[in-house]
Amino acid sequence: EIMNLMIPKPDIPQDIAQNYKQVKVQWTEQLVAKQQKVTEEIKKETELLKAVADARRQKEVLEIKIQERILETEGQRTISEINNQIVKDKQNNLADIAKYAKDKEALGNTALYTSQYVKLQVAQSLANNTKFYFSGKDSVLGGLLTKILATKK
Secondary structure: OOEEEOOOOOOOHHHHHHHHHHHHHHHHHHHHHHHHHHHHHHHHHHHHHHHHHHHHHHHHHHHHHHHHHHHHHHHHHHHHHHHHHHHHHHHHHHHHHHHHHHHHHHHHHHHHOOOOHHHHHHHHHHHHHOOOOHHHHHHHHHHHHHHHHOOOO
């Protein structure tokens, strides 16, 4: 039975130990660099996802604003069409009223200006004048008076 076994620790030469330490440091630096690279890639992906999400949000906001402008423009166009129709109807009503007044006036004039009334008015106008100068039927005034005052048989 072995009670105590002693194995001496091997002596590693100084240059090999130093070289081993440098390799360990380099290996650790490589692991840190790889981890930093992975971290940077994750950060970049996150930034890209954020940028895409922001761009998508801005696009949706812009679409909403464009729809609002379209609705506002259509509303203004509809209001303008309604106002134009109101003005057109008002002008048509005024024109109809004017036509009706002219028709009634013409109808009244037709009833008022009969041949007897015109003869009466000419006679009253001529009654105020004391002198007449005309030379028979060939003169302008004589022909006119002959036509107006001529009696029909």
